[in-house]
Amino acid sequence: MSAFSSLGLNPNLVATLQAANYTEPTPIQAQSIPLILSGHDVMAGAQTGTGKTAAFALPILHQLWASKDCEAPSTVKALVLAPTRELAQQIHKNFEKYSAATAIKVGLAYGGASLGVQMTALKEGVDVLVATPGRLIDLLFKKAVTLDALQYLVFDEADRMLDMGFKDEINMILKRVPKQRQTLLFSATLDDAIFKLSKTLLNKPKLVEVSERNAVASEVEQIVYNVDADRKRELISHMIGSKNWQQVLIFTRTKQDADHLAKEMCKDGVKTQSIHGDKSQGVRDKVLAEFKEGKVRALVATDVAARGLDIQELKYVFNYQLPYIAEDYIHRIGRTGRAGESGLAISLLSIGEEYLLEEIEALLDTRLNQQWLPGYEPDLTKEIQPDRKNSKAAQKRRAKKRAYGQSTGNKRKPSRK
Numbered sequence: 001m002s003a004f005s006s007l008g009l010n011p012n013l014v015a016t017l018q019a020a021n022y023t024e025p026t027p028i029q030a031q032s033i034p035l036i037l038s039g040h041d042v043m044a045g046a047q048t049g050t051g052k053t054a055a056f057a058l059p060i061l062h063q064l065w066a067s068k069d070c071e072a073p074s075t076v077k078a079l080v081l082a083p084t085r086e087l088a089q090q091i092h093k094n095f096e097k098y099s100a101a102t103a104i105k106v107g108l109a110y111g112g113a114s115l116g117v118q119m120t121a122l123k124e125g126v127d128v129l130v131a132t133p134g135r136l137i138d139l140l141f142k143k144a145v146t147l148d149a150l151q152y153l154v155f156d157e158a159d160r161m162l163d164m165g166f167k168d169e170i171n172m173i174l175k176r177v178p179k180q181r182q183t184l185l186f187s188a189t190l191d192d193a194i195f196k197l198s199k200t201l202l203n204k205p206k207l208v209e210v211s212e213r214n215a216v217a218s219e220v221e222q223i224v225y226n227v228d229a230d231r232k233r234e235l236i237s238h239m240i241g242s243k244n245w246q247q248v249l250i251f252t253r254t255k256q257d258a259d260h261l262a263k264e265m266c267k268d269g270v271k272t273q274s275i276h277g278d279k280s281q282g283v284r285d286k287v288l289a290e291f292k293e294g295k296v297r298a299l300v301a302t303d304v305a306a307r308g309l310d311i312q313e314l315k316y317v318f319n320y321q322l323p324y325i326a327e328d329y330i331h332r333i334g335r336t337g338r339a340g341e342s343g344l345a346i347s348l349l350s351i352g353e354e355y356l357l358e359e360i361e362a363l364l365d366t367r368l369n370q371q372w373l374p375g376y377e378p379d380l381t382k383e384i385q386p387d388r389k390n391s392k393a394a395q396k397r398r399a400k401k402r403a404y405g406q407s408t409g410n411k412r413k414p415s416r417k
């Protein structure tokens, strides 16, 4: 008997999983699926790459199938909310893959794409809807969708939804869904804000945690190189070239840095593209497809744009700059080492950025060894200007401001990319 059937899943679903080479459930799946099948609300802490999508998708599909509701004209019975388009696309793709042997219809709605096309698709009826909160609200107001028959509500990457300021949208959506429902909340990080949110969303949830809180995928090797800020690009191009790495994801903090770095790396002879919220959905999809196919060797991304990217066998991630929000480090390096594959995450640290590393180390409860890459040792003769405004507290305050103002000038909340 397959390990998946012992969890109580429908044999047809199990056959689909076998065909996709899913032989063993991952820990998050092994723990969540039985709880969800027995009707509990679940709050799960699982970082990306752990198989969390299947952990909620499979039991939902199983239950929809068992209820045979899907033979009737489709109304939305399961809603999955995701913070970004990329993540929504990824979840939708997974649902389609797992439901291939069923009559269950899965729909997708996200901002930045034609509302009309999505409205037409919804008119034909869907059983499962994967949506970003803003676009869902547009559709609700236009009466293109109703959630009156909803039975399952999923929040994926709930921590990021809060970071992106979706609290009001979540509350609006909650007013339009039945109180009697099963609710599942997945979050890479479980902190006080998530526990507080869970109180308004979930009913006596079972808590599932697959690894220590705020842990990173265990197969990811983490390296920190000290390097001068103006030599970071050179170091990345050198490593990619000399080691013949083919698929490399690089994170910058801003869209401007992403564009600039991609341009300069192309000059170094490394075919590179950038992906961020200012690029249209069509361009982002095209760039991502080229990266996955190996036509583009390096992809430079901002944090929000990279959420939900699932690239099979992505081995190398660079942090050109460390993120201002320490949790983003976990999300970034979670792009590699997915589903047990090994991965390498290299962070480039220049003078003045040490406090960001300290915050990450505090979050991970681990020290990350700093080292020098031969040929790229930092120039210690460069004088460090004493800066009274550079106290740790001041740096932190500025970092937070910058993080929230990064995409919207000086506004507090980041734009929904």
Ligand code: AMP
Pocket: 021, 022, 023, 024, 025, 026, 029, 047, 048, 049, 050, 051, 052, 053, 054, 310, 338, 339
């Ligand atoms: P996720 O954390 O949901 O983004 O999943 C990460 C990757 O693991 C995706 O490419 C999934 O297709 C894959 N995956 C999920 N569950 C399993 C499994 N039980 N066996 C093998 N691969 C899996």
